[in-house]
Structure formats: C-alpha cells, structure tokens
Amino acid sequence: MSSGYVIVGIELGSSFFRGIAVRPEEHSPDGVEVGAWAKVPSAGVRRGVVVDVTEASRALVALRSELEMQLHDRISEAVVAVSGAHLASVPARGLVAVARADGEIGEEDVRRVQDAAQAAAIGANREVLHVLERDFIVDGENGVRDPRGMRGVRLELEALIIAVSTSHLRSLEEALGAAGITPIAFVAAPLAAARGVLTPRQKELGTMLIDLGAGTTDFSVFEEGRCLHAGIIPIGGAHISNDIAIGLRIPIELAEELKHAHGLAIARTGGKREMLDLPDGTGSFTRKQLGEIIEARLLEIFDLLAKELEGIGRARLLPGGIVLGGGSSGIPQLADLAKARLKLPAAVGMPNIKGGPLEIRQDPAFATPVGVVLLALEDSSSKRASRGLTRISLPGLPKDVSKTVKGFLRSLLP
Ligand SMILES: Nc1ncnc2c1ncn2[C@@H]1O[C@H](COP(=O)(O)OP(=O)(O)OP(=O)(O)O)[C@@H](O)[C@H]1O
Ligand SMILES: [Mg+2]
Structure with missing residues (x-):
C-alpha cells in the first residue's frame, strides 16, 4: 500500500458494522486504494440507532481490531455514517443584509446566511448535520451558484438542511469514544449511500437511491446534481x-x-x-x-x-x-x-469502487461505507491541495456541505 494518510469510514448498521480504510492512490481507477475492509455482526443498534452504548462499542472494538490487523497500523479516527428515522431533510431559507457598505458579498455574509437558514429549520434537541446549498439569491435574482464577490444589499439562501436528533448523535459518539474511535466527521447515511452507488450522470438526470438494509431503508433523491430530499x-x-x-x-x-x-x-x-x-x-x-x-x-x-x-x-x-x-x-x-x-x-447498483476487492465492489451492502470514505476523501484532497496537509485533520464533505460540517464540528469543541 502506498504511503500517506488513511481515511476510515464506518457504518453501524442494524445487521452488520462495516468499515473500510482507504488511501489516496492516483494510479488506481478510483483514485483510492483499499487498505482494509471488515464487517462484524451488529450489536446495540436497532433501526439504525445506538440503543446500547456498551454493546455497540464492543462490536466497534471488534471492527477496529479487524481493520487494524489488515492495515498493520492503529486506527483512532473515522468518518461515520449517521442513520435512524430521526434523520430528516428540511428545505430552508435564510436572509441577511450584506455587511459591507460597498455591497460586496464576502465569506462572512455567506456564513451568516447559512446560519440563518439553519436557525430557521431546526428545533429543540436537533442538530444540523449538513446544509446543502441549492441556490443563492442576490437582491431577488435567483440562480446564483456562488455569490462571493458579487454586489448587493440582500443575500438569500435556499438550502436543504439535514438534521438529526442530538441525543441519538451523542449515543453514537459515546459508543465510538468507548471503542477508542474519534469521529472526525459525521455523514448522513442516505447521502453516503448515494455517493457510494450513483454516478454523476444519474444525479444530474434525476434519480432516487434506495438502500434497503436490515433495520432501515435509506433514500435520497437527486436532480441537476443536487440533493432534493433524503x-x-x-x-x-x-x-x-x-x-x-x-x-x-x-x-x-x-x-x-x-x-x-x-x-x-x-x-x-x-x-x-x-x-x-x-x-x-x-x-x-x-x-x-x-x-x-x-x-x-x-x-x-x-x-x-x-x-x-x-x-x-x-x-x-x-x-x-x-x-x-x-x-x-x-x-x-x-x-x-x-x-x-x-x-x-x-x-x-454496485459500489463505486472499481479497483477495490470483489467482496466490496460486488456487494451493494457496502454502498454506505464506500460513500463515506469517498465523500471524506474528496473533501480532504481539496484541502490538502490548498494547505499542503499530509494528514487530514478534518475530513468533511463535498464542497457544498463541508463548511457546515466544519461548523457542526466546531460546535462540538469546548
Ligand atoms: N441475498 C439476500 N436475499 C435477501 N435478503 C438479503 C440477502 N442478503 C442480505 N439480505 C438482507 O439484507 C439485510 C442486511 O442489509 P445491510 O447489511 O445492508 O443492513 P445494515 O447496513 O446492517 O442495516 P441498516 O438497515 O441499519 O442499514 C438483512 O435483513 C439480510 O437478511
Ligand atoms: Mg446499512
């Protein structure tokens, strides 16, 4: 296996916990090399939700050991799929006045309008996992993909918010923590499964991904490359x-x-x-x-x-x-x-990992963990290119969601 950093993606499914560890590899067909993969029987999870932290952490330790044995290396961090019926997508709209007197829209305005959209969409005991930007509106003009550098007075954002229950997320975190795994980012399972199976063309055309597991059926709908519902x-x-x-x-x-x-x-x-x-x-x-x-x-x-x-x-x-x-x-x-x-x-559909082992690329049950690592890798490679990092410290998601995931992670810091 080539040198460099490893990204570990984990799904705590209702029948199996699955993990996959990859390294970026420019010569492989997918740009990744699968260094390890494992599945262990699920424990402490019902319908996608951790209901027994001790049991779940025991199964996570078994998963981690199996991956570590194959990798000949320790694993302490992972990107983790979040599942359960508490996960919901909510269309949201945010509105702010542009801060600068000359009307030039900056990063800070974009951040504020994202916060405004989030605030409008979530309730008590809910946490935002992703803000999927759909459309910016500058002074009533629709269809702006990136408003930075434009001039205006009013900045609006139409977005799809993916929110989850805070207490379910905490149980998931606790189980991971007890197994010695720090979750460096969480990804909504239906978005991960979509990244794991759909092609960009299918997302452009209009496609529904349905991941039929043991305890849950995850779905996400894409059109013009964007997620409409999950x-x-x-x-x-x-x-x-x-x-x-x-x-x-x-x-x-x-x-x-x-x-x-x-x-x-x-x-x-x-x-x-x-x-x-x-x-x-x-x-x-x-x-x-x-x-x-x-x-x-x-x-x-x-x-x-x-x-x-x-x-x-x-x-x-x-x-x-x-x-x-x-x-x-x-x-x-x-x-x-x-x-x-x-x-x-x-x-x-089969997992989007042409160069990986047959056990993964011919098993649709690996859709979610494969999607988790691919999303994380895309985000980290863009950051690495700009910051020259050799090891990821904060893998998040594709461009449109990473900012909020960072925000989300920020909110977890003391
Ligand atoms: N060949 C098969 N025919 C019928 N059912 C199958 C077959 N192979 C697997 N299954 C079913 O798939 C389910 C497990 O799917 P999967 O591994 O994707 O679930 P999971 O990720 O553990 O759970 P979750 O629903 O929480 O995502 C089980 O109910 C199992 O019986
Ligand atoms: Mg599953």
Whole structure:
C-alpha cells in the first residue's frame, strides 16, 4: 500500500458494522486504494440507532481490531455514517443584509446566511448535520451558484438542511469514544449511500437511491446534481424475516435462511407446486407463499417511498429512475417490483469502487461505507491541495456541505 494518510469510514448498521480504510492512490481507477475492509455482526443498534452504548462499542472494538490487523497500523479516527428515522431533510431559507457598505458579498455574509437558514429549520434537541446549498439569491435574482464577490444589499439562501436528533448523535459518539474511535466527521447515511452507488450522470438526470438494509431503508433523491430530499424509513429486511417467522410459524433463524435461499419479490413468479420442506420435517409450504410475505412488506416500503416522491412533486418523474443498494437488494426481482410499484426504471447498483476487492465492489451492502470514505476523501484532497496537509485533520464533505460540517464540528469543541 502506498504511503500517506488513511481515511476510515464506518457504518453501524442494524445487521452488520462495516468499515473500510482507504488511501489516496492516483494510479488506481478510483483514485483510492483499499487498505482494509471488515464487517462484524451488529450489536446495540436497532433501526439504525445506538440503543446500547456498551454493546455497540464492543462490536466497534471488534471492527477496529479487524481493520487494524489488515492495515498493520492503529486506527483512532473515522468518518461515520449517521442513520435512524430521526434523520430528516428540511428545505430552508435564510436572509441577511450584506455587511459591507460597498455591497460586496464576502465569506462572512455567506456564513451568516447559512446560519440563518439553519436557525430557521431546526428545533429543540436537533442538530444540523449538513446544509446543502441549492441556490443563492442576490437582491431577488435567483440562480446564483456562488455569490462571493458579487454586489448587493440582500443575500438569500435556499438550502436543504439535514438534521438529526442530538441525543441519538451523542449515543453514537459515546459508543465510538468507548471503542477508542474519534469521529472526525459525521455523514448522513442516505447521502453516503448515494455517493457510494450513483454516478454523476444519474444525479444530474434525476434519480432516487434506495438502500434497503436490515433495520432501515435509506433514500435520497437527486436532480441537476443536487440533493432534493433524503430520509430514513425504519423498516428493512429484518422486518421481512420477522414476517416470515410469524407467517410460517418458524424460528427467526430459519426464516432468515429461507429468505436468502428461496426468497423472491414477486410472489406470482414462485410456482404453486414449488414446495419448500422445513429441514426438521415439521412442515412444508410453497415458494409462492414465501414470496407473498416478502412482497407484502416490500410493497409497504415502496408505497412509503412513493409518498416521499409525491411530497417533492417527483412521483414517476425521475428519468434516472431508481437505484437500489443495501443487503436486501439481494432479493431476486426486487428491481422489477420497484419498477412496477413506483412506475420508474429500476436497477440494483454496485459500489463505486472499481479497483477495490470483489467482496466490496460486488456487494451493494457496502454502498454506505464506500460513500463515506469517498465523500471524506474528496473533501480532504481539496484541502490538502490548498494547505499542503499530509494528514487530514478534518475530513468533511463535498464542497457544498463541508463548511457546515466544519461548523457542526466546531460546535462540538469546548
Ligand atoms: N441475498 C439476500 N436475499 C435477501 N435478503 C438479503 C440477502 N442478503 C442480505 N439480505 C438482507 O439484507 C439485510 C442486511 O442489509 P445491510 O447489511 O445492508 O443492513 P445494515 O447496513 O446492517 O442495516 P441498516 O438497515 O441499519 O442499514 C438483512 O435483513 C439480510 O437478511
Ligand atoms: Mg446499512
């Protein structure tokens, strides 16, 4: 592995904790070299949220040890995905008067208008994770990408704020801290998954990313390269397994096994005469019956996602369609069901890491941790270029969000 700094990205998923450590490498196809990757069974996390700090930190120690063994180096810092239904995106607007008498808009004005937009959007016990700038408006004139250096009296900002629950974020931080990991930046899981799977062209065209995990379904919608909406639905593959266990009156482990071995998203394609016998001889049922249970839960999830699209006026209106990621995207015919229910083209996407090991680039469940490191790396490389840093001290996010993440991190400092 080449010398230089390492960026570690972590997702504390509801079924697995995954970590990936990369180093920038200009000769590799993605500009990164994967130095280590690991997954360990999840603990202390339910529906994307840390509910038991001690348990979660134990699993994090196991993840860290595995990564350190592969890296032959210590890990003390990581960029971490934030999940859970408490994460929400809120459109916001900020307005300030330009400070300088000659009307030239400076960095300070931009910072103030970002703060104004944030203040308008968040409530008690909420913290801003990202401010995604959409549009600046100078003296009523829309469509300004960067107002710095322009002249005006009134500066407005339209933004999408991604906010999370302060107490959930603190629990996540505590678990990381107890495992000896300092979170140097937090990234909203749906944005990380989008960076991990979508192409710039899909983001430009108009595309919805759906990461179907175990405890959650993360989604984000992009158009003209910008995020329009993002959120997390607290239902995932674990609920499907529970439904199978209840519906067929079998133990949960067996339900999970059956789902993996014979699951399908469109029940009618499972033959009525295709019998599945339970290994202990206690019963049998048809593959179609199994499919019906899976399909019912998936339709519920897709209907909730359709509502999210309706809410932003994009139902059936995304030319780039749906891209699926997460472990549950392994369910056969999932893309066909998504296509039929959401009336949009749909396909399963693979992590954007062409040069990485097969276990990562062919596993859609790695979408989120891959996205975390790619976002962090993009931000750190721009900073390195300007400041000549050899080691990142504050990896954040792409240009449009990094400022606020720094602000967010600043607010954590004493
Ligand atoms: N081939 C498969 N067929 C059906 N389900 C699968 C398959 N492979 C994985 N899964 C399901 O995917 C889920 C795990 O997905 P993933 O690893 O993305 O979740 P996670 O990141 O741990 O959880 P979270 O929901 O918190 O993000 C489990 O419910 C598992 O049963
Ligand atoms: Mg996940």
